[in-house]
Amino acid sequence: MVAVNDVPGCLGCDLRAGRRELPGGVIRETDHWVVQHVLGPLNLGTLIVAPRLHVVSAADLSVDAAEELGQVLRDASRMLEALCEPEQVYVCQWSHGESARKHLHFVVQPVTADVVRAFDGRRSEQLQAAMMLTDYEAPREEVEAFCERARRWFRADAGQGGR
Ligand SMILES: [Zn+2]
Numbered sequence: 833m834v835a836v837n838d839v840p841g842c843l844g845c846d847l848r849a850g851r852r853e854l855p856g857g858v859i860r861e862t863d864h865w866v867v868q869h870v871l872g873p874l875n876l877g878t879l880i881v882a883p884r885l886h887v888v889s890a891a892d893l894s895v896d897a898a899e900e901l902g903q904v905l906r907d908a909s910r911m912l913e914a915l916c917e918p919e920q921v922y923v924c925q926w927s928h929g930e931s932a933r934k935h936l937h938f939v940v941q942p943v944t945a946d947v948v949r950a951f952d953g954r955r956s957e958q959l960q961a962a963m964m965l966t967d968y969e970a971p972r973e974e975v976e977a978f979c980e981r982a983r984r985w986f987r988a989d990a991g992q993g994g995r
Pocket residue numbers: 838839842843844845846885886887935
């Protein structure tokens with residue numbers, strides 16, 4: 833399937849095109865992927881890794897985008913390991929809308945002991961389901977500060993040839 837470049841009304845496309853504000857701004861961009869902080873009720877530090885193009889299934893990714901994906905997910909996870917000291921970093925992908933598939937997006941989530949404790953010891957999909965039922969939103973200034981730290985980490989990592 834040929835990817836459509838920009839779909840107004842799609843959250844992923846609206847963020848890319850600047851039609852919707854992204855608190856904290858873009859953390860990292862590669863040829864095919866954009867890394868940003870999540871919007872909505874997941875904990876501070878949770879990232880979204882989305883393709884630049886409006887692609888709604890991993891099956892529809894270009895070969896180049898698919899090859900780059902592993903490195904992008906690994907690097908995002910390494911950054912979260914360094915900054916958040918999580919018990920585990922989750923990487924998952926749902927992108928399942930009610931009426932249609934949504935713009936593909938991987939959630940890369942640093943789950944700390946504090947997060948697990950706050951949700952009565954839940955883990956994995958049970959933890960995410962419980963979090964999604966809340967109306968929590970990380971404070972904007974904390975998101976902005978986190979995104980700045982994340983960008984600094986990537987700059988330092990690149991400076992050290994950290995691949
Ligand atoms: Zn889109």
